[in-house]
Amino acid sequence: MELKLSGIKKAFDNNEVLKDIDFTFESGKIYALLGRNGAGKTTLFNILAEELKEDGGEAFLYKDGKMKQVESTDISYVYSDPILPEFLTGYEFIKFFMDINKDKIDKNKKIEEYFDIIKINERDRHRLIKTYSHGMKNKLQMLMFIISRPEIILLDEPLTSLDVVVALEVKRLLREIRSSHIIIFSTHIL
Template sequence: MTVEEIAVSVTNLRKSFSNKEILKGLTFQVDKNVIFGIIGPNGAGKTTTLRVLAGIIRHYQGDVKIFEISPTKAREKGYISYMPEDAFPYDRLTGLENLEFYAKIYTKTKEEFKEYLEKGIKIADLGDRIYDKTQEYSRGMKRRLMIARTLMVMPKVAILDEPTSALDVESAVRIRKLIREMKGETTIILSSHNMLEVEYLCDDIVLISNGEIVARGTPKEIVNNMGVKNLEEAFLVATGGKI
C-alpha cells in the first residue's frame, strides 16, 4: 500500500479522560475512497476515535494522520467534514438556508458555492420541502439534510457518527443509499450499532471493545475467522457476549 492510497493512518492512539483510559493503543489504516466502519458496544471508544480523526479532540497520545497531515491541519484545510450523532439543522432556517450557510463556510468563489449547493440539494433529495423550515421536517428528513451538508463539500474524509440512529426503516434505507452513492468520491468513516448496516455499507471495519481493537478486516473476513453466521454474532463473540 502506497502513501497515496492511504487516507487515514492511526498508530498507538491513546486517550484518557479524568485519569480513565478510553483508547488503549489503537492502530489501523483506512484506504482512500472506501467506506470504513468503526464499531463496538456503548462506551467502547468509537465516538472518541471519530472526534480525534475529525480534529475536534486535539490532545492525545500516538500518531494520527489524515492524508499525511494532522487532523487539526486537515480540518483547517477543509479535508474533513464531520457529522456527530446528535447533529441537527437550524430549525428556524429552511433546508436550503441550512445548506447555503454551510456552503459559505467551505467555499471561496461564487462558482464553488453554487456547485456545492446544487450537490447538497441533490443529495438531500427533499423536493419542494427544501424550502420549508426544518422544524417542520421529520427526523429522517433532518438526517438526510445533515448528511447532504456533510458530503456536499466533497471532503477528502467524511466522518459520520451513527448516521441512521433512531430512524424508521424507510429513512434508514434512503440514507444508506446516499452513503453508498458517494463511495469512490470520498473516504467515508462511520460508526453504527446496526450490524446489518455495517455489512451492507462497509468495505473494511475495526471492532473496538473497551478501548482496544478486537477484530479487523472485511465484514466477511471477520465472520469467517470467528466461525459464526453473521456480523451480529461476531460482534457478540468479540465483545464477550453470548450467542
Template sequence: MEGVISLQLVLDKITKQFNEKQVLQGVEQRFQKGKIYGLLGRNGAGKTTLFNCLSGELKMDGGRALLEIDGAERELREQDVGYVYSLPILPEFLTGYEFVKFFMDSNRHENLQADLTIDQYFDMMSMAEEERHRLIKGYSHGMKNKLQMLLFLITKPPVILLDEPLTSFDVIVALEMKKLLREMKHNHILIFSTHILQLASDLCDELVILNRGQLASVSPELLRSPEFEQSIIELLKDESHAEGS
C-alpha cells in the same frame, strides 16, 4: 479529492484518557478511500471519543492522525473531516434551503466550488420541494441527518465520519442513504459507528472493532459468514465499558 489515485487515513498510536479511564490505548489502523468501514463497539467503548479526536473536537493525549495522499503523508486537518453527528446540530430558525444557501455563501472564501445548484443538491438527497422550505425545527431526526450529509456533497471532505447513522431513518430513506454512501465511497474515506450488526454486515466493505481501547480488523471472510453475529458478540461481551465515553 477527485483525481487522487490513493487516499488513506492513518491512525498512529492515538491515546485519550479521562480521569483514570484510558479510553483509547494506542489506536493504530489504516482506512482507504473506496471502502465503507463499520466501527463496532459496545456503548462506552470509545467510538465517539475516537471520532471526536479525529474531527478536532477533542485533543488527543498522544499519537497522531495522518492523511496519506498518493504516498505523501501530512497531518489530518480539521477541514479534512466531515462529521455527521448522531444528534444533528443545526440552526432550527432557518429553512433547509436558507441554511444551505448561507453555508455555501459563507464558505466561498475557502475556495468552495459548488458543482451543482442548491436545488440539485436537494434533489440528490431526495428532499421534496416543500421540505426544503420548511423550518429545520420541524424536520425529523432523519431529515436533519440528510441535511448534514448534503453539506459534505458540497465541501467534499476526504474523510467522513458518521456517528450511528441510519438508525433514525424510515426504511425508504435508509435505502436512499445506503445508495448515497456507496456512491460517495469512491472519492472519500467513509467510517461509521454502529451497534447494529445487521446494518454493518449489509453496508460495510470492512469492519473494525474497538475493544479495550484498541482497534482490530474483522476478516472479510467472517463478515460474510453465517457465524458473523455470534462471533462479534463473543469478541465484545467481555468488554468492561465506561458509559459516556
C-alpha cells in the same frame, strides 16, 4: 488515499477509553466501527474532528504521495444528534453553507440539485429546521458532505434515526462516493 492512525490514546480521569489505536483506512471502502455504547467510537471521531484533544498519537492523511496531519477541514462529521441552526429553513442553511464553502463546491450544481439528491421535497426545503424530524436533520448534515466533498467522512450512528427507505438511499449514496472518500461510520448495531 489513506487515513493512518498511529498510537491514538484518550483517557477520562483514570478510565482509558482509547489505548494505542493503530489503523489505516483507505478510500474506496466503507468502514464500520462496531461497539457497545461507551466503547470510544464517538471519542475517536471527536479527536479526528479536533473537537477533543487526544492524550497521545497522531492521525495522518496520505494523498497523492504526500503526507500531512489530519485537520478539521479534511473532515465532514455527521453527528448522531444533529447540530443545526433550527431558526433557519433547510434552504437558508444550505445556501449559507454553500456561500461559505464556495471554494470547495461544484460550481455547476444548483442548490435544488443537491436537495434532490437527498430527496427533500420543495415544500420541506422552506420549512424551519426545528420542524424537521431527526431523519431529515441527518439528511441535511449529509448534504453538507455531499456539497463540500471532504476527504474523510465520519458518520456517528447515521442510520438509527432513518426509516428503511431513506437508510437504503443513504447506503446507496455512500457506495457511489466511496472511491474518492474515506468513509467511517460508527454503530452499536449492524
